[in-house]
Amino acid sequence: MLNSLLSADLPRSRALSLVLVLILAALACAPFLVTGARPLNTAATICVYIVLVASYDLLLGYTGIVSFAHTMFYGIGAYGVGIALSSVDEPTWSHVFAGLAIALVLTLALALVVGLFALRVRAIFYAMITLAVAASFSVLASQLSDFTGGEDGKTFSVPELLSPGFTLAENEVFGRSIDGKLITYYVVFFGCLLLFLFLLRVVNSPFGRVLQAIRENEFRAEALGYRTMFYRIWANVIAALVAALAGALMALWLRYVGPKTSLGFEIMTDILLIVVIGGMGTMYGAVVGATLFILAQNYLKELMAHASGALEGVPLLAAALHPDRWMLWLGVLFVLSVYFFPVGIVGKLRLRKRG
């Protein structure tokens, strides 16, 4: 049962299993474990990022395609839902699904077109072309400001059931009222869980193995009779669709879309980093990496404030640990993690078990 749920791709390391179970449990119970806006927001962001990163890993880690356009698809999903919901005052579920459907169709079309035209060229050129396409898309989003809200983005409300004001039951459950926020969280959580399991299945299917073969040696895969272009385009499309769905979930959660939040190049670099920290081509790397990274991104500042407070007397160190310099340390972590986890955290844990 578990085996088929996880598509026979078990963690293969006791430490890793433990970590994964912990993360799953924490995310599943987050609304009952923590109070306050920020922790829950962090949990929801982790859920969405796990899926976003896992879908990117399908491209990068399994198929060997370097794309910089992944956030574009994430953005399309988010904007699809966002624009549909902000076009009306009292949005309903049909607005959500209509927006989502349009976004998915657009994603499919764009992923196909980009794949058909650009996947023929060398890897590094593909990366650059997707970078250009994504940049043009941002320009477009900014130019169509009447429609997209331009640089400022759009704030919108969500269907009744999900809005913060809504309460399902009079009574509290485990000391927490069942309100719209909580329901939204679980929509996000289960949505992401399903998408992740789907991706896990894809990479462990015969199809997934062909993708790996293409990554390893495209020339030979072709000689074995696999139409590699076809497989690469499919991988591109699947990854794009999943990213769009992740974007839609994020939009529902944030009730906001904007270029920085859903299209920015920063998100792309975050994704890249998480993939590498977690472990490329492992899927579980996305889980561990996203959790660590999002936690660091949200709480590194607080941690540093404590550290620099404690080191008040020491002049230089306190300055370097000043919370506003958190990016400095994130950068250092960037470098160190690539240094010390050349095969990612998951790879490292699995190696330790063997060695």
Next chain:
Amino acid sequence: APDLKIALIAGKTGVLESYAKETETGFMMGLEYLTGGKMEINGRKIKVIVKDDQGKPDLGRTLLAEAYGDDKADIAVGTTSSGSALAMLPVAKEYKKVLVVEPAVADEITGAKWNKYIFRTARNSMQDALAAASTLKSGSIGFLAQDYAFGRDAIKAGKQALAATGSKATVVHEEYAPATATDFTAPSQRLFDALKDKPQPRVLAIVWAGPNPMNKIADMKPERYGIALAPGGNLLPIMKTWKAYAGTEGTIYYYYGFPKNKMNDWLVSEHTKRYKAPPDMFTAGGMAAASAVFTALSKVPSANSEQLVTAMEGMSFETPKGTMTFRKEDHQALQPMYHFRIKKDQKNEWDLLELVREIPAKELPLPVTNKR
């Protein structure tokens, strides 16, 4: 009594870092000045919680919710980026707490997206535009702006402002350049071509967020065609590079040498003492926001939101720019602006501008655009 908690949200890291630093400095110095260094209002200690939204709207929103919900802040101030500020507005309404917007300038904050908990000490784009328009009485105007929503809105505001101030000048050309542009040869040429045969005086007005391309255009010698440049005021380090273009006129929100009042005198002397440089635009803005918060909390010791809103509507408060007043209709602080000229003989590295005229608030017919 429990502490009074004030949340200050700013884009302290990321591209707007230098702006946010100024706001924070100004805000803290403002409280220091107003409380006489005691950091108390009516005997209650003030606690300022500073948060960094990195200029990201989603983060701004979450931080404001955290400030109101988890930190139990009584009032909040922020933020640097207009996008983030706009995203924060509904949160104030959700939590029914006051948000003083500083220094974001988007008109919509006190326009379409406004709600009754929103007050703004910063000037808005329209006020900038009106000030600029009030110096352009006749002749031909060409606009240069960035090609995105902000730039286009600014020029729309500029044209409205010309109409509102009764200017007889005609806008002969609007030029939009990519926001990332580095080479201004092509846009300048287009503007020169459009302006050169039009009636005098010919003015090329530049509306640009971030480092202003004034130098690049001035280097192409617009005076060949009798065209004068009208830059909007900018940060001090940017205006420092303008000294070769002495005599150029424009309008600005704040320059440390212009206002004459006690608060500004203190700010200039203390700031120069502490940071070896005079205060800049956003420092003054931060101090103005501090003053608004201080004045309001002094009037409503309980910090009850509804009472605060009532007290703040129409409230006047002292700032480094002199007295500002929150207009009842849309809670925008009405304030003076300054018409400047770049100095020829500069006494020191920060002696950059001379005052042509202070434009009093009543000469700036700011329309009310929110739906109340």
Next chain:
Amino acid sequence: MSASLPLAQQESLPAAKRDIAPLLLVPALMLAMLPLVGSFPTWVTLSVAGLAMGMMIFIMASGLTLVFGLMSVLNFGHGAFVSVGAFAATMVLLPMHGWLEAESLAANLGALGLALIVAMLVTGVLGWAFERVIIMPVYGQHLKQILVTMGGMIVSEQLINVIWGPEQIALPLPATLRGSLILGDAAIEKYRLVAVVVGLAVFLTIFLVLNRTKLGLLIRAGVENGEMVEALGYRIRRLFVAVFAAGSALAGLGGVMWGLYKENLTASMGADTMVMIFIVVIIGGLGSIGGCFIGALLMALVANYAGFLAPKVALVSNIILMIAILLWRPAGLYSKSR
């Protein structure tokens, strides 16, 4: 069974022909635009400005062609070196304020030259350290290079903020280089002429070093198979460090030129130019210094003409240029791997 056989055919095959089509691209573009622009002085202004801007872009991109094009190291941190170069120059230029304000070309250029040297030294040393600490473990792994250099870039930018503070720093042009020369009705900024001179000097130096010495070959061979180059007796590690440091120094040089052009320094000023620089290197063809040069000129010219003729197009002119070139030559203008 055939009787007579074409047995002996051992004369050497001819070397590949010189490919001049890309060289003609720049003049062809300029000529084609003359009738569209209409006015001759305007055309001169746009073209000269474009060529000079191209030179400036080339100076910044040249270091990247070395490390990316030749060594195949995707250094996203290149932008940070551009910034560091500009900030390092302030260490010379701000104290030498007097020299810059003097109305003497010699004094101005003297200060400028000194600033260039200091900036190149600082960035060269930084590049050396960067290579040792950050790049060394990830040769040949593009993806990790992207990440690790991005990390390096964040660290460098933050350190700029720590050292020089987060405020923007004004860096006014030297007195005699301000303003324009007016030729007829065309205005040509003086500073751009300096950029042309420096750009040409950089181009010729790199071109000669790579084509008249073993260096270019060694680097390319070393990227393909470093072990074998070592087995031939070359200390490839040292060579790579040196090339990387040289590339960084060039970025520093570009940074000073760029900083003086912008006249305002921010820590992210280099990073902001990265996409543009990458595009230049790509359309030039990996590893081709000549291609990079032509690419930079093309990009700046296209931006200027587009900005004049159809400003909306200028928003995406770089991207359109790149796609057009890649459609024509999928590996860039000049590519070594034919």
Next chain:
Amino acid sequence: MTAYSQQQPSLSTRDLTIRFGGHVAVNAVTADFYPGTLTVIVGPNGAGKTTYFNLVSGQLPATSGSVFINGHEVTRHGPARRTRLGIGRAFQLTNLFPHLSVIENVRLAVQARAGAGMNMFSIWSSHKELIARAEHYLERVHLMGRRDTMVGTLSHGDQRKLEVAILLALEPSIMMFDEPTAGMSVDEVPVVLDLIHQVKRDANKTVLLVEHKMDVVRALADRIIVLHNGTLVADGKPQEVMQSQIVQEAYLGTPEPA
């Protein structure tokens, strides 16, 4: 040399030519290959043998001329399509999936044969029969002991054996070996030769072999084709061809030492 021509050729090329710039690597080669026959292609280094293979299996596009498989023209088809029509190919320079295990390498070939590549909803390891088949081929080349080793760490000779196993696993009707025994140790060569022998015995298979080792050529060839500077210069029974002057001069050099 008309002994084979009663049958329908399973593979034929007509005036097959490729130019690289001014250099003609394969020059108007016309040849037919028949099931149940093993043809050895010999020729000096650079004669165009590998390039000819590349043209037949679709790795390179022909400048002119055409290729037919069982009478169907395939000149415009890509390598994947030709493979699915029955061409299988082992490469001269080892060409594997270095970060996958030995068994996975072979399984990919088995799976390609079974046409199960697009299945994305079932679990790979649940296809037991495919794995069994892959193991069968590993056994035949004596590589079962290396079943789960990462291919990148195999010694050169073992990689050559895997190359052969993958070709067998594809079960093509037209098999092309490009110097299968190069770099293989002396005691392993017979294993591979045996395999080729077995394949050859199957009357439905057409086998093409490029080989420089004369003892191997003599042991296996039913027919020999000689390429020289891209041109087909000799075609016939092994004995005749080996004696011809061209082969003696250009290819073998001085008569082989005993």
Next chain:
Amino acid sequence: MLERQNQLDPLLTLSGVHTHIGQYHILQGVDLVVPRGGLSVLLGRNGAGKTTTLRTIMGLWQASAGSITFDGQDITRMSTPDIARAGIAYVPESMAVFSELTVRENLYLAARSGALDNARVDWICGFFPALKKFWNYPAGNLSGGQKQMVAIARAIVEPRKLLLVDEPTKGLAPAIVQSLMAAFRELKDTDTTILLVEQNFNFVRTLGDSVSVMDDGRVVHAGSMRELADDDELQTRLLGLSLDSHQ
């Protein structure tokens, strides 16, 4: 026999060399002596560790124990470039030609002195005429056998004390194998020592002076070539050669 060779002033000596690659223990105490002058052959089954031995000598893998002495100098811990500069040239199994560089550039790089010696190049091209023909052609586009020629030419483009050659005949046409044999003979005459890894016993039986056989990361036999060539039983035992397997 072995004693006599040792007295003949060994050029290269490996004693008790162990090499680990990652977690694998590949060489498990290799003892090998290459006498000065002459051609030594290293034989062994696939995976015996021959390539690993050569790479360890070149410093491309680090020996984890034992010592390697070349020409009186301990090179065990030296870096690859320094080992090469000490006078060792290497023809790797994978050939490792620089595919983006032309044939000329490949040879030019190998000439550390900075210039190609035309006479020597002509001498080399005498053995491998194809090189002349493809002189200005990117080496990556050459045929398999031609690449092998480039790899060998690169190692002999300048005189070196010791040549390490890993399976040079694979993929070479018989005529070229003959040339190669001639080349090795001439090299031997010019005081170059050669250590040759080879599967093709016919090729080395007339050429080799001494021979070592490896199995499972160890040298299991060392002696003179004549001895091995004459002793069919020894061949069968060491190499798995039987008469009918290479009829």
